[in-house]
Amino acid sequence: MARYCVFFLIGACLLLAACEPVAIAILGASASTALRYNMDGVASRTFTAPVAAVKSASLAALERMGLALDSTSSFDSGETIFARAQNRDVEIELEPITKQATRVRVTAKGGSLLYDNATAVELVQQTEKLLEVGLAKLTPAVPAMGPAQAPAAAAGSSKIGF
Secondary structure, three states: OHHHHHHHHHHHHHHHHHHHHHHHHHHHHHHHHHHHHHHHOEEEEEEOOOHHHHHHHHHHHHHHOOOEEEEEEEEOOEEEEEEEOOOEEEEEEEEEEEOOEEEEEEEEEEOOOOEOHHHHHHHHHHHHHHHHHHHHHHOOOOOOOOOOOHHHHHHHHHHHOO
C-alpha cells in the first residue's frame, strides 16, 4: 500500500511541476496588461465622420470637460490638439483614414510619470456623444410611411417570410 502512495505522490508532483510555468506565465501576462492599462493613459477610437467634424467635437469635448486649449500642430497626415488642466496635459491626435473615417488617439498625462487613462477614455466618450448629436442634426429625417404606402410594405414583408 505504501508503494502505491509513493507512486501517487510522485505523479502528483510531476503534474504540478508542469503547471507551474503556465500559471506563472498567465499571472505575468495579466499583471503587465493591468500595469500597461494604468500607466499607458492612451485611448483611441475610429469614427465614421470627416476629420473636420471630429475636430469640432473634440474641441467641444475639451470645453465641456473644462480643459483649456493650449495649441495645435500638424504632423505628416493629421493634426494634434494640446490641452491643459491644472494637473493634466492632454494630447488629441486626429488622423484621417478616409474622407469619412477619422482615427482619434487621446493621451492624458497627470503628474510627472503617471498617465491618466480615465481622462483619456472620458474625452473619447464625450467626443463620441457630441459627434453623434452633430451628425444627427446633419442627417435628413426619413419620411414616415403614409397610409398609401402601408399595404405595399406589408405585402413586401410577407414575401420575405416574416
